[in-house]
Amino acid sequence: MSIQWYPGHMHKAKREIIEAMPVVDVVIEVLDARIPRSSENPLIGSISQNRPTLKVLNKCDLADPEVTALWLSSMKETVAVSLSDSLGAKAVIARCRKLAPDRGTTLKPLRIMILGIPNVGKSTLINHLASRRAAKVADEPAVTKMQQKVELEKGLLLVDTPGITWPKFENEAGYRLAVTGAIGKNAMDVVEVASFAADYLVSNYPGLIRSRYGIDSGEGHDLVEKIGRQRGCLKSGGLVDMEKASQALLQEFRSGKIGRISLEKPTSEPK
Numbered sequence: 557m558s559i560q561w562y563p564g565h566m567h568k569a570k571r572e573i574i575e576a577m578p579v580v581d582v583v584i585e586v587l588d589a590r591i592p593r594s595s596e597n598p599l600i601g602s603i604s605q606n607r608p609t610l611k612v613l614n615k616c617d618l619a620d621p622e623v624t625a626l627w628l629s630s631m632k633e634t635v636a637v638s639l640s641d642s643l644g645a646k647a648v649i650a651r652c653r654k655l656a657p658d659r660g661t662t663l664k665p666l667r668i669m670i671l672g673i674p675n676v677g678k679s680t681l682i683n684h685l686a687s688r689r690a691a692k693v694a695d696e697p698a699v700t701k702m703q704q705k706v707e708l709e710k711g712l713l714l715v716d717t718p719g720i721t722w723p724k725f726e727n728e729a730g731y732r733l734a735v736t737g738a739i740g741k742n743a744m745d746v747v748e749v750a751s752f753a754a755d756y757l758v759s760n761y762p763g764l765i766r767s768r769y770g771i772d773s774g775e776g777h778d779l780v781e782k783i784g785r786q787r788g789c790l791k792s793g794g795l796v797d798m799e800k801a802s803q804a805l806l807q808e809f810r811s812g813k814i815g816r817i818s819l820e821k822p823t824s825e826p827k
């Protein structure tokens with residue numbers, strides 16, 4: 557089953573972003589460092605009307621550092637940050653200033669719009685830059701419901717936007733987005749998504765799976781079942797509660813408890 561998630565509010569949010577674009581100087585597209593390709597909106601060029609764009613790889617603290625280094629060397633106009641500890645957030649503004657050197661005064665303020673998939677850390681970035689809780693943040697997709705302007709200082713304006721996806725995810729991109737927490741939980745089959753994650757983890761990070769769960773073989777559904785048994789996710793009669801086991805695996809992945817993991821490399825198949 558493929559995953560699609562493009563609810564009505566995103567269609568409206570996208571329209572409002574396009575309407576606001578004439579008064580935007582620079583776009584920041586926040587990407588998930590664990591899935592830089594799958595989290596990139598293929599329509600970004602048309603949505604931003606080709607405004608100068610800085611890509612920010614966020615959640616680097618959760619991604620495999622070696623893979624992030626590969627991504628950084630293969631992407632143009634990109635910085636890597638980890639907003640859980642403010643690393644690099646300030647450098648983001650310096651890079652934006654370079655993209656629009658004629659802006660940034662009281663008369664001609666630098667207007668930056670922050671775009672990206674749901675739950676990637678757009679509002680967190682704004683809060684770090686503002687050094688206050690200017691925008692609402694929570695660990696679930698679709699928290700920000702409308703655009704919000706935040707003046708960082710005279711001559712510097714940020715615009716937070718609701719996370720948006722696009723009408724059709726290709727190949728495995730939908731699964732990767734779901735594994736990282738960008739997709740609404742009602743739009744996915746959690747056991748299927750966890751099975752996808754388990755397959756990937758055992759093939760690519762077998763040492764991490766072994767040290768966390770004491771398991772080093774198995775495939776998809778069976779592997780989730782083994783993990784569920786190891787974690788005590790049982791129903792009456794001793795059967796594994798697959799839903800609970802799947803939620804547990806995804807939660808442990810998303811919070812970094814399994815380790816620092818990237819779900820795609822620059823050499824992976826294009827989406």
Ligand SMILES: Nc1nc2c(ncn2[C@@H]2O[C@H](COP(=O)(O)OP(=O)(O)OP(=O)(O)O)[C@@H](O)[C@H]2O)c(=O)[nH]1
Pocket residue numbers: 614615616617618637638639640641672673674675676677678679680681692693694695696697698699700701717718719720
């Ligand atoms: N580990 C880690 N967590 C982060 C980082 N940045 C943000 N988060 C967490 O990710 C979750 C989502 O952050 P938000 O800032 O609300 O994401 P958003 O992109 O604004 O999401 P929407 O408004 O739903 O589109 C929150 O729980 C943040 O604390 C990071 O660099 N590392």
Ligand SMILES: [Mg+2]
Pocket residue numbers: 678679680692693699700716717718719
């Ligand atoms: Mg937000």
